[in-house]
Amino acid sequence: MPTIAELGARYRSGETTPTQVVESYLQRIETLDPQVRAYLTLTRESALARAEATEKRLKAGKPLGPLDGVPLAIKDVICTKGVRTTCSSKILENFVPPYDATVMVRLNAAGAVMLGKTNMDEFAMGSSTENSAFFPTRNPWDLARVPGGSSGGSAAAVAAGLAAGALGSDTGGSIRQPAAFCGTVGVKPTYGRVSRYGLVAFASSLDQIGPFAADVRGAALLLQAIAGHDPLDSTSTDIPVPDYPAALGQGIQGLRVGIPSEYVIEGMDPEVGKAVSAAIEALKGLGAKTEKVSLPTTNYALAAYYLIAPAEASSNLARYDGVKYGYRAAGGKDLIQMYGRTRAEGFGPEVKRRIMLGTYALSAGYYEAYYGKAQRVRTLVRRDFQQAFERVDVLACPTAPNVAFKLGEKEDPLQMYLCDVFTIPVNLAGLPGLSLPCGFTQSGLPIGLQLIGKPFDESTLLSAAYAYEQATPWHARAPALP
Amino acid sequence: MSTDYETVIGLEVHAQLLTRSKMFCGCPTAFGGSPNSQTCPVCQGMPGVLPVINRRAIEFAIRTALALHCTINAGCRFARKHYYYPDMPKNYQISQYEEPLAVEGWLEVAVDGAPRRIGIERLHMEEDVGKLIHEGTLETARASLVDFNRSGVPLMEIVSKPDVRSAEEATAYLRALRAILLYLGVCDGNMEEGSFRCDANISLRPRGSKEYGVKVEIKNMNSFKNVQHALEFEARRQAKALAAGERIVQETRLWEADKGYTLSMRSKEYAHDYRYFPEPDLVPLKVEQRWVDQLRTTLPELPVVRQQRFVSQYGLPAYDAELLTQSRALADYYEAAVREYPKPKIVSNWVLSELLRELPGDDEAAIARCPIPPKNLARLLALIDDGTISGKIAKDVFEKMYRSGEDAETIVRREGLVQVADAGALAAVVEQVLAANAPAVEDWKKGKKQSLGFLVGQVMKTTQGKANPAIVNQLLLEQLPKPS
Numbered sequence: 012m013p014t015i016a017e018l019g020a021r022y023r024s025g026e027t028t029p030t031q032v033v034e035s036y037l038q039r040i041e042t043l044d045p046q047v048r049a050y051l052t053l054t055r056e057s058a059l060a061r062a063e064a065t066e067k068r069l070k071a072g073k074p075l076g077p078l079d080g081v082p083l084a085i086k087d088v089i090c091t092k093g094v095r096t097t098c099s100s101k102i103l104e105n106f107v108p109p110y111d112a113t114v115m116v117r118l119n120a121a122g123a124v125m126l127g128k129t130n131m132d133e134f135a136m137g138s139s140t141e142n143s144a145f146f147p148t149r150n151p152w153d154l155a156r157v158p159g160g161s162s163g164g165s166a167a168a169v170a171a172g173l174a175a176g177a178l179g180s181d182t183g184g185s186i187r188q189p190a191a192f193c194g195t196v197g198v199k200p201t202y203g204r205v206s207r208y209g210l211v212a213f214a215s216s217l218d219q220i221g222p223f224a225a226d227v228r229g230a231a232l233l234l235q236a237i238a239g240h241d242p243l244d245s246t247s248t249d250i251p252v253p254d255y256p257a258a259l260g261q262g263i264q265g266l267r268v269g270i271p272s273e274y275v276i277e278g279m280d281p282e283v284g285k286a287v288s289a290a291i292e293a294l295k296g297l298g299a300k301t302e303k304v305s306l307p308t309t310n311y312a313l314a315a316y317y318l319i320a321p322a323e324a325s326s327n328l329a330r331y332d333g334v335k336y337g338y339r340a341a342g343g344k345d346l347i348q349m350y351g352r353t354r355a356e357g358f359g360p361e362v363k364r365r366i367m368l369g370t371y372a373l374s375a376g377y378y379e380a381y382y383g384k385a386q387r388v389r390t391l392v393r394r395d396f397q398q399a400f401e402r403v404d405v406l407a408c409p410t411a412p413n414v415a416f417k418l419g420e421k422e423d424p425l426q427m428y429l430c431d432v433f434t435i436p437v438n439l440a441g442l443p444g445l446s447l448p449c450g451f452t453q454s455g456l457p458i459g460l461q462l463i464g465k466p467f468d469e470s471t472l473l474s475a476a477y478a479y480e481q482a483t484p485w486h487a488r489a490p491a492l493p
Numbered sequence: 494m495s496t497d498y499e500t501v502i503g504l505e506v507h508a509q510l511l512t513r514s515k516m517f518c519g520c521p522t523a524f525g526g527s528p529n530s531q532t533c534p535v536c537q538g539m540p541g542v543l544p545v546i547n548r549r550a551i552e553f554a555i556r557t558a559l560a561l562h563c564t565i566n567a568g569c570r571f572a573r574k575h576y577y578y579p580d581m582p583k584n585y586q587i588s589q590y591e592e593p594l595a596v597e598g599w600l601e602v603a604v605d606g607a608p609r610r611i612g613i614e615r616l617h618m619e620e621d622v623g624k625l626i627h628e629g630t631l632e633t634a635r636a637s638l639v640d641f642n643r644s645g646v647p648l649m650e651i652v653s654k655p656d657v658r659s660a661e662e663a664t665a666y667l668r669a670l671r672a673i674l675l676y677l678g679v680c681d682g683n684m685e686e687g688s689f690r691c692d693a694n695i696s697l698r699p700r701g702s703k704e705y706g707v708k709v710e711i712k713n714m715n716s717f718k719n720v721q722h723a724l725e726f727e728a729r730r731q732a733k734a735l736a737a738g739e740r741i742v743q744e745t746r747l748w749e750a751d752k753g754y755t756l757s758m759r760s761k762e763y764a765h766d767y768r769y770f771p772e773p774d775l776v777p778l779k780v781e782q783r784w785v786d787q788l789r790t791t792l793p794e795l796p797v798v799r800q801q802r803f804v805s806q807y808g809l810p811a812y813d814a815e816l817l818t819q820s821r822a823l824a825d826y827y828e829a830a831v832r833e834y835p836k837p838k839i840v841s842n843w844v845l846s847e848l849l850r851e852l853p854g855d856d857e858a859a860i861a862r863c864p865i866p867p868k869n870l871a872r873l874l875a876l877i878d879d880g881t882i883s884g885k886i887a888k889d890v891f892e893k894m895y896r897s898g899e900d901a902e903t904i905v906r907r908e909g910l911v912q913v914a915d916a917g918a919l920a921a922v923v924e925q926v927l928a929a930n931a932p933a934v935e936d937w938k939k940g941k942k943q944s945l946g947f948l949v950g951q952v953m954k955t956t957q958g959k960a961n962p963a964i965v966n967q968l969l970l971e972q973l974p975k976p977s
Contacts, residue, residue, distance in 0.1 A: 090541040103540065110534050112541060211540040215773035244543050245775050323773055326573055329584035330538045334639065350577060373575075373768035382770060 012172035012489070015081050015229035022069060022080055029069070029080030033062040033124055036082045040126065040173050043492055048148050049158075049168040051087050053127040054094055058082065061124045068122070077232045077256075079122030084174035086165045087128040088135055089220065090209040091115055094125075098211050099143035100133045102331045102338045102357030112209020113244065114178060114220050114237045121236045126174055129164025133359045134328065135185055135213040137161050138430040139421065142361045147418055150192060151490040152456055156415040159189030159430075162223070166193040169223045171492060176233050177223040182213050183316055184411070184434025186221045187446035191410035191459020194448045194488065196230045196476065197223045199434075201467045202441035203248035205234075206241030212327040214320035215246075217438040226486050227447065227477040231255040234469060250467050258470035259477040264298035266475055269403030273309040274433055279412040286450030286458040287409045290479065294407065297478050304403060306395040308388065312436040315388035317428065318372045318381050319439070324362075325369030331357060364424065393440040400465050405475055409433055410446040410459030437463050445472045448485040457485075498697040498735065500728045501705055502657035503614075506670060508649045508680040509621065509688035510553045515645035516620040517544030517587065522647075524686065528626070528640035536645035538582025543774045546571075550618065550647035553679040554594050555780065555788050557649060558616045560673050560795055563598030565785055571618070571772040576765055579639055580623040588650075590769040593617035594780070600653075600673075601797060602665045611666050612654030621646040649679070655694070655705065660724035664717045667691055668819065672796040675856060676821040682856055684715050691720055696741070697731045706731075707741040711755055713748045723748035727755050799824055807837035816845055822860035826867050833871030843870060847888065851895045864898040865891070873901040886910050886958050913960045916968060919952070922960070923968045926951045940976045945969060 013021065013032075021027045037055055044050055065080035085091060088098050090108035092115070097103045111119070118125070132142035140148040140163025148163045150156040151171035158167040162179030166189035169177050179186040181199035190197025198221045205220045212218060222233030235256065240249040270291060275284065295301055333339030333353030340356045343349030358366070372381035399406065411430055421427045437444040442463055449460035460479070464472040480486050515522055518535035535542040558565050572590035598613035623644035627634035651670065657663050671689055674680040682689045691714055696706035711727055714720045726748075731741055746755035794802070796818045803814035803824075818824045823844070830840045848870070852859045873890060876882050882890065882905055893904050905911060913919055926948060927934055937944040945966070952965045 090539075096540070098540070106540065108534075108539065108541070110539070110542075208543050209541040212774075243545060245545055246543075246773075322770065326575060326585055326768070326770070329575060329577070330540070330582060332577065332579075332584060334579045335537065335582060336539070346579065370768065373770055375766045375768070378768075378770070 012175070012225065014226045015078070015175050015224055015232050016226075018081055018175055019075065019077050019079065022065075022075060029062040029065040029124070030059065032080065033058050033082050033126070036126055036174065043171055044173060046149060046154055046492070047151055047167050047171050047173065048146055049084065049129050049164040049171065049173055050127040051097060051099065051130050051145060051164065052095055054125055057094075058124050058126050061122075065122050065124070076121045078118065078236050080124060081122075081175050082124045082126045083118065084127060084129045084165050084168040084177040085115070085125050086131055086162050086177070086179045088131060088180050088211045088213075089114060089178060090211065091125065091128065094128065096128065096211065097145075098134045099131045099145060100358065100362070101144045102353070104144070104338060106337050108209070110209065113206035113241045115209065117237050118178075123236070129162070129168055129177065131164055132161035132185075133362050134211070134324070135161040135180055135182055135218075136324070136361050136365055138184070138188055138427050139416070139418075140164060140189070141418060142359055144359050149418075150415045151492055152194065153415065153454075156417050156456070157192065159192030159411070159415065161185040161189075162197075163189045165223050166190055166195055166197065169193070169195045169225055170490060172489065175224070176229050178220055178233070178237070179223055180210055180213075180218055180220050181434075181438065181444075182217045182320060183438050184431035186223065187434050187444055187459065187461060188411045188430055190223060190446040191448075191457065191461075192415040194451075194457030194485070194490070195223050195225060196227050196445070196447045196480075196486075197221065198230050198234055198469065198472070199437065199444045200234060200238060200469055201248075201443045202438075203246055204443070204467060204469065205237050206239075206244040206247045208241055208243040212323075214323040215327060216323060217316075217320060219438075227473055227480050228256060228259055230445075231259060231473045231477075234473075238469075248467070253470050255470060255473055258474045261474050262298065263294065263475050263478045266294075266299040266405065266471070267403040268294055268299045268301045268475075269304035269399050269406045270301055271306045271309070271399070271406055271408055272303050273306050274408035276412055276432060279409070280414055280452075282452045283409050283412060283414065283458050287407070287460055290449035290460045290483075291407055293482060294475070294479060297482055299475070301407075302403065304399040304406065306392075306399060306436065308391040308395050309436055311388045312392050312439055313428065313432055315385040315392070316435045316439060317368065318385035319389065321365040321369030322372045322382050322385075323369065325366045325373065328358075328362070328366055333357070361424070389439045392436050396436075396440045396442060396463075404465070404471055406463040408461050408463070410461040414452055414456040414458060433461060442466060443469045443472055445476050447476045447480060448488075449479075449483070450485060451488070497699060498732050499700045499702070500658055500660075500724075501655045501696050501698060501708075502659075502663050502724060503655040503694040503708075504653045504657060504663060504666060505692045505694070506651045506667070507690040508651065508674055510550050510647040510649055510679055511681060512547055512549045512553065512647055514547060514549075516547050516550055516618070516647040517645055520645065526642050528638070529642060531642040532644065536582070537641050538584075538644075544587060544772075546775060546778065547647060551594070551778065551780075552788055553647075553677070554616060554618055554649050555785060556677050556792060557651070557674065557679055558595035558598065559785070559789055559792060560677060561595075561598035561600055561613050561616065561651070563595035563613055563616055565595045565780055566592065567782070568592065568777050568779055569594045569617075570777045571775045572769045573772050574619075575768045578622070579637070580625050580644070582623065582641060582644055586619060586622065587772055587775075588619035589617035592777075600666060600669055602662060602669050604659070604661050604665050609656075609662070611656045611662075614652040614654050616649060616651050619648050619650060620644070621648050655696075660721045660728065663693060663724050664721045667717060667720060669796065672819050676793050676795055678821075678857075681858070684717070687715070690715070693720065693724060695724055695727050695731070697728065697735060707743050709741065709743065710745040711748055712745060712758075713750075719748055719750050722750075722753065723755060726753065730755065793821065796821075807831065807841075809837055809841055813838075813841045813845060817841060820855040820857070820860070822857040823855045826860055826863070829867035830870045833868050834874045836874070839874060840870070843874065843891075847891050851892075864896075865894050869894060869900045876901055876905065880912060880961060881905065882910055882912050883958060883962060886912070910959060913956055916964055919956075919960055919964055919968055922952055922955050923965065923972055926955060927969075927972060934973065937973055938976055945973075948973075
């Protein structure tokens with residue numbers, strides 16, 4: 012499949028047209044998605060209409076933007092005006108937002124073409140996309156395995172060539188971990204880099220929207236389009252957005268790469284460790300200097316995350332009560348019963364688990380011991396990174412301790428939570444993180460390398476990733492789908 | 494015995510701010526739109542929306558905090574307060590908790606002369622909730638509807654310290670606070686429509702005791718009179734209970750205005766754990782000193798200061814000055830009239846008796862709609878002075894001015910109300926009246942002085958009030974026989 016940059020070049024040269032490309036993607040989805048099941052909703056008509064609009068601009072001789080006519084998949088946690096947005100939850104099964112998320116306004120203005128909305132773990136809570144209320148998504152590299160999560164639908168769509176790029180959201184690793192499992196590039200931007208307006212909130216202080224693409228340049232082009240201050244999001248930052256694609260190809264001579272010693276854990280897949288070590292050697296070979304760094308609070312990050320994220324979730328999900336929109340259980344005798352039944356029937360088990368955890372953590376008498384303490388741990392985690400970044404430019408480590416596992420393999424929630432042990436600290440610190448393919452297991456499953464950067468320094472991440480990508484063969488591999 | 498106890502009251506006021514748009518979105522705040530016409534995804538609590546702070550609302554709150562001598566915190570934060578109710582779209586209210594906008598202020602209140610300072614504990618910002626409309630009553634409704642027009646309207650909560658010692662003092666505090674809000678133009682002060690709401694915490698303690706008793710929260714008091722009656726009732730109820738050796742239960746009670754008592758809400762209330770935590774969708778709000786200083790320069794002359802000035806500058810009694818300065822608009826009206834007709838006490842009498850009798854209220858809106866502009870009132874009073882009309886006729890003219898909006902001269906001219914001061918013309922009437930009232934003349938002769946008043950009245954009646962009473966008096970004295 013062509014990359015995002017290649018598509019633009021082909022449109023301009025006249026080699027192909029946006030309509031042809033969008034039609035071929037829709038065709039491919041029809042053929043392959045019944046196996047992969049990346050999409051929850053297809054927006055065939057509007058996609059073709061938008062492709063046609065790009066074609067008209069092209070014929071009128073108007074300059075095409077880098078995303079004009081580029082077919083994209085959008086995680087179903089991002090509000091799309093007039094297109095149902097479910098968060099893979101029964102409680103929002105028929106919810107049609109009356110407004111577009113800021114990222115959608117920006118993508119639409121850039122001429123991008125949405126093909127449809129992708130499957131996910133319910134309300135972005137999970138690491139396998141098995142928590143979808145509708146169906147699980149399969150890993151295109153091995154259909155018996157999960158694509159990771161929670162943005163599993165978006166990652167699988169890009170990996171299977173069912174979209175040229177995608178948007179996901181990342182609260183504790185939900186872009187990077189599925190990117191790793193599916194062998195794509197995924198970027199979680201700095202907290203505040205991309206507007207959250209229209210992103211259905213899971214944990215407000217951790218959520219960020221970010222791109223998936225088959226290559227680093229594609230991810231850079233997508234990030235360029237969605238990044239920047241938004242007056243509708245008070246937590247988005249008014250810092251100028253650099254030219255990300257321009258940062259690519261500058262080389263990494265002298266780049267200081269830190270190797271956090273805490274990012275090796277018991278039970279880690281040895282093939283992951285080996286591939287990441289090899290990748291670090293490769294970075295050295297490209298002129299980077301590596302050194303060991305220590306992030307001592309890492310061990311507490313997972314615990315802090317599982318107090319902060321559920322606490323915020325318990326609050327953010329309070330609005331789903333059957334009163335205004337979404338699912339309402341029938342037969343409630345009074346208000347309290349209607350609330351209770353709606354939420355009991357509308358939410359899945361993992362969502363309920365986190366609402367309970369979060370409600371408890373915020374309760375009077377427990378707040379200080381749980382939420383308060385977790386916030387102090389968060390400050391320490393951030394300080395660890397700050398100290399490390401006084402000496403190095405980026406950190407390199409595995410994205411996840413394991414590769415894609417089989418559906419149903421991780422039944423214990425705690426085992427599932429461990430999938431995000433290397434990605435969660437990055438969200439707690441609000442830093443940018445990127446995952447890109449750095450090899451395959453013997454059995455042919457992708458392995459992800461995570462690069463972590465300084466706040467608002469996505470450029471360095473992208474440029475390091477690009478240098479590595481160009482020097483290695485991994486991004487050229489595609490899954491063999493029947 | 495109830496006199497053994499001291500009443501301790503703390504007041505919580507929620508004031509709706511007069512900003513054009515809501516606290517966290519751009520929707521209009523105007524009252525009375527058709528249900529849900531003034532809403533957007535943000536104030537409907539749609540998935541994915543985020544709040545953005547209304548700068549003007551913060552400015553209103555800072556100005557109020559300054560007027561109440563509060564310390565304004567350099568940094569403050571919003572927090573989420575959680576509870577489930579269908580009028581609240583997110584099932585949490587964005588409010589302030591541990592880090593309010595302002596703390597530690599005071600308000601001076603005078604009951605029976607001596608002013609006392611009532612401490613202000615805190616002043617913070619929050620958003621209002623929507624309204625439920627039940628088909629019939631809450632208990633019998635088959636369905637209830639939600640109107641989110643009010644959802645997200647900026648509210649300022651002002652919490653007093655437990656410094657209030659009586660129901661009178663409570664209403665005096667509320668009146669003074671309302672007057673300040675009206676002067677600042679930050680709230681319309683309308684208690685019935687709920688833009689100025691008050692809850693009270695009240696407890697009793699043995700006089701002389703330093704410790705507080707168990708407090709009871711009183712809600713549902715939508716007028717000053719209700720506040721006064723509810724607190725008086727509650728103080729009596731608690732005193733009776735304590736005297737009978739009962740324990741006071743910490744609870745919320747509703748004032749039932751029609752029935753004249755407070756009723757426990759406890760059967761319907763759940764023990765709330767609001768699970769406050771800092772609102773993660775908003776960054777902490779920095780209030781720079783420069784901003785505060787700039788806002789300080791925009792403060793108007795406040796009620797207490799103006800009241801004192803009215804006494805010293807116009808020589809008014811304190812009572813007049815207090816009533817005239819309750820509302821900035823009324824005080825402005827008064828001063829405009831005095832500029833045109835510089836007899837302050839006479840203007841005060843007319844404003845406080847005639848004008849306030851006709852006006853529906855003393856707030857800005859009522860004054861703005863007043864059909865008699867200050868200069869017309871001044872002209873009317875000048876017509877009395879120059880003898881054109883009598884004081885009695887002036888009151889009728891005033892009423893006609895209020896109904897029609899016309900000025901005094903137009904009405905006086907059209908209706909021929911000009912006072913008859915021509916002694917020649919009046920002499921004939923006097924003669925006629927004396928002839929027709931022989932018994933009264935006899936009485937006068939016998940030394941009954943009241944007869945003169947009666948005869949003046951008869952002349953006035955015959956002239957339909959247009960005769961100049963002084964001249965009539967003089968003519969009668971000339972024509973009446975000397976008392977024997």
